[in-house]
Amino acid sequence: MTSVPNIKEEQIRPKHLFDRFLELTTRDAIELSKSGRFENVDCVACGARGKDLFEKHSFRYQECPECLTIFASPRPTRGALSDFYEKSESAKYWDRLL
Numbered sequence: 001m002t003s004v005p006n007i008k009e010e011q012i013r014p015k016h017l018f019d020r021f022l023e024l025t026t027r028d029a030i031e032l033s034k035s036g037r038f039e040n041v042d043c044v045a046c047g048a049r050g051k052d053l054f055e056k057h058s059f060r061y062q063e064c065p066e067c068l069t070i071f072a073s074p075r076p077t078r079g080a081l082s083d084f085y086e087k088s089e090s091a092k093y094w095d096r097l098l
């Protein structure tokens with residue numbers, strides 16, 4: 001049996017760096033929500049129509065009554081997500097850290 005080193009999460013993902021990432025992500029998500037580049041979708045797992053569940057950072061989440069999957073709808077279009085991961089401040093910050 002091999003032993004697993006006793007590594008703390010702080011050593012892998014220092015809190016102050018991750019807190020900054022979460023701050024940028026929250027800001028970017030709110031900006032993305034203002035873009036108008038959204039589409040309504042049905043359950044991403046089985047295709048059933050979802051029911052509103054909650055809202056967080058300007059995104060609405062639904063739960064599928066058939067398979068209980070939770071998903072965002074409306075969700076950003078493919079192009080909006082591509083731009084987000086390429087151009088958002090949180091993505092650039094993460095790229096600089098890695």
Ligand SMILES: [Zn+2]
Nearest residue numbers: 043046064067
């Ligand atoms: Zn479903």
